[in-house]
Amino acid sequence: MNTANGLAQIVDDLALAHALADLADAITLDRYQAQDLVITNKPDNTPVTDADRAVETAIRQALATHRTSDGLVGEEFGSDKGGSGRYWVIDPIDGTKNFMRGVPTWATLIALVEVDASGKEEVVVGIASAPALARRWAAAKGHGATVRFTAGNNDASEDFDTFTPTTSEKKISVSKVSSLSDASISYSDFVGWGDRLEPFQKMLAAAWRTRGIGDFWSHMLVAEGAVDVAIEPSLALWDMAALDIIVREAGGSFTNTAGQIGPFGGSGVSTNGVLHNAVINGLNP
Numbered sequence: 202m203n204t205a206n207g208l209a210q211i212v213d214d215l216a217l218a219h220a221l222a223d224l225a226d227a228i229t230l231d232r233y234q235a236q237d238l239v240i241t242n243k244p245d246n247t248p249v250t251d252a253d254r255a256v257e258t259a260i261r262q263a264l265a266t267h268r269t270s271d272g273l274v275g276e277e278f279g280s281d282k283g284g285s286g287r288y289w290v291i292d293p294i295d296g297t298k299n300f301m302r303g304v305p306t307w308a309t310l311i312a313l314v315e316v317d318a319s320g321k322e323e324v325v326v327g328i329a330s331a332p333a334l335a336r337r338w339a340a341a342k343g344h345g346a347t348v349r350f351t352a353g354n355n356d357a358s359e360d361f362d363t364f365t366p367t368t369s370e371k372k373i374s375v376s377k378v379s380s381l382s383d384a385s386i387s388y389s390d391f392v393g394w395g396d397r398l399e400p401f402q403k404m405l406a407a408a409w410r411t412r413g414i415g416d417f418w419s420h421m422l423v424a425e426g427a428v429d430v431a432i433e434p435s436l437a438l439w440d441m442a443a444l445d446i447i448v449r450e451a452g453g454s455f456t457n458t459a460g461q462i463g464p465f466g467g468s469g470v471s472t473n474g475v476l477h478n479a480v481i482n483g484l485n486p
Contacts, residue, residue: 218313238251253277256294299416397458441464
C-alpha cells in the first residue's frame, strides 16, 4: 500500500469508526437509566448489562458487512484477530458500573490496530464516545486528536462511508506542565497496585492536585490538557487501545506502568509526554 492509499484508508477507517460510535450511542442512550436494564455477572464477577451486549453485537454485525477481512477483539463475545494484519478492538461500555448506577462517565471505545510484517502492533484509529457527557474524542495516525460536542447530534443512520466534522469539533493537545509538583494526577482507586502502591501514593502526595476520576475520562482529560497524568494499574486491551492513540495524537505518551509503549502491557499510564519519565521512574523506584 503506497502512502497516499494508506492515508485514504485511515480516513475511511476513521469515518467508519464514527459511524460505529453513532450506532453505539443510539443503543446506550436508549438503555441508560432504563428501569428494565438487565444486569448480570460475568465469570470474573464483573457486571455486564444488556446494553453492553447489544452494542458489541451491533458493531460486530456492522464490521462483518463493512470490513469483512478485519479481525475483532471484543470484551463480551471473544476475540479473533484474523490474518489480515488489521483488527478492531471494542469496549462496548467502558465504565459499566457507572452506566448501571446512572453516573454519566461511561463511553464506547473503538480502535483499529494494524500489524506490520514483523508482527509489531500499532493502534491507528481510536474513538471514545461518551454520549451522556455529550462528548466524543477521536484520533487517527498522523491526523491529530479532536473532541466534538455531540448533544443532539447522534444519528444512528449516518452513512458508514462518509463523515463530515461538525463546527463543534476542535483539535486538542496535552499540557506543558513540566514538574510533578505542579501536576494534576488522575486515577481510579487504590486497588490492584501491589508493590507499586506505596510509590504511587508518594507520587500523589507530592503532586499539585489529585482526583479519582478514573476510567477513560482520566486519559481524555490528559489529551485535552486539563489533567497532566492518568494512571490505572490493571487494564485490558479494550480498555486502552482507543485511549492510546488519542493521547499520542494529542502530543502525549501512553505506556504501561513499567514503561512499555502502547496499550498491550496490562496497565495504562498517559501523560503530557514531558512528565512521562518522571512518572515511570516514580512508580518503579
